[in-house]
Amino acid sequence: MDKIPILRMGSFLLVTIQVDLYDRLALNLEADLVQMVQKTNARGVLIDISAVSIVDSFMGRIIGNIASMSKILDAETVVVGMQPAVAITLIELGLPLKGVHTALNMEKGMDLLKSMIDTPEEEANDQPLDDFVAE
Amino acid sequence: MILSLSKDTIKISQEQDVVFLKNRVKETAVKIKMGLVNQTRIITAASELVRNMMRYANGGNCVIEVVSSGRVNGVRLTFTDKGPGIPDIAAAMRDGFSTGRSLGLGLPGTKRLVNEFDIKSKVGEGTTVTIVKWANG
Known part of the structure; x- marks a missing residue:
């Protein structure tokens, strides 16, 4: 059984989908990811779909679900690297992926996530620095 | 007048067949030099229809053909199942209508992705x- 790896990076979860998704795989990813958000207290989820050539209405719905589920667990989802042809078919299908944040690439997605979430670690790190500057 | 240039039948009975079908559709589309966006459209359309077939009829057959209208070539896919049939095709073709628990985009969305779309169904x-x-459609 294939499994899509979920990597943890600080308070973010990173998912790179390198295979063409089929239904079972997508459903497993949805379940695993939501579990991981809870287990790791993740504040953000970054999904890279640059290697995915087909997103149909089912996959689109799963992506939307992941975003909404993460949202109510207090984590933001950003989908990055969508191929232009996939964007065209999604809109023509009638699936505008409302409520899912997107970014052109990994780097921009990371910046977007960071801007949406002020991570506690950063705040903690910032604190002494501010004090130091104040002195 | 549409001529069929090649014909290939694939039996769909389990999820792995879906992956195989998508690959064959892609090969066929590449063979007639279809552009990337149109390839993506027809493979996505095939994916929607084959999912319907799996969900509502437990599988069926798909015929992949290269067709020619004289000037231009295209890919024709025919999905046939022996499922329960669709009682109200007009409703099934409406955005957001579903008897399953889906978004109801499968059939109307598919129609928007392709050049020609025909559905025939008999209950039972x-x-x-x-x-x-079409390659350039």
Whole structure:
């Protein structure tokens, strides 16, 4: 059984989908990811779909679900690297992926996530620095 | 007048067959030099229709054909199942209508992705959906 790896990076979860998704795989990813958000207290989820050539209405719905589920667990989802042809078919299908944040690439997605979430670690790190500057 | 240049039948009975079907559709589309966006459209359309076939009829057959209208070539896919049939095709073709728990975008969305779309269904006998995507359409 294939499994899509979920990597943890600080308070973010990173998912790179390198295979063409089929239904079972997508459903497993949805379940695993939501579990991981809870287990790791993740504040953000970054999904890279640059290697995915087909997103149909089912996959689109799963992506939307992941975003909404993460949202109510207090984590933001950003989908990055969508191929232009996939964007065209999604809109023509009638699936505008409302409520899912997107970014052109990994780097921009990371910046977007960071801007949406002020991570506690950063705040903690910032604190002494501010004090130091104040002195 | 549409001529069929090659014909290939694939039996769909389990999820792995879906992956195989998508690959064959892609090969066929590449063979007639279809552009990337149109390839993506026809493979996505095939994916929608084959999912319907799996979900509502437990599988069926798909015929992949290279067709020619004289000036231009295209891919024609015919999905045939012996499922329960669709009682109200007009409703099934409406955005947001679903008897399952889906978004109800499968059939109307598919129609928007292809150049020709035809659906025939008899309750209790099954459903046949035929789609055509022209290489430059």
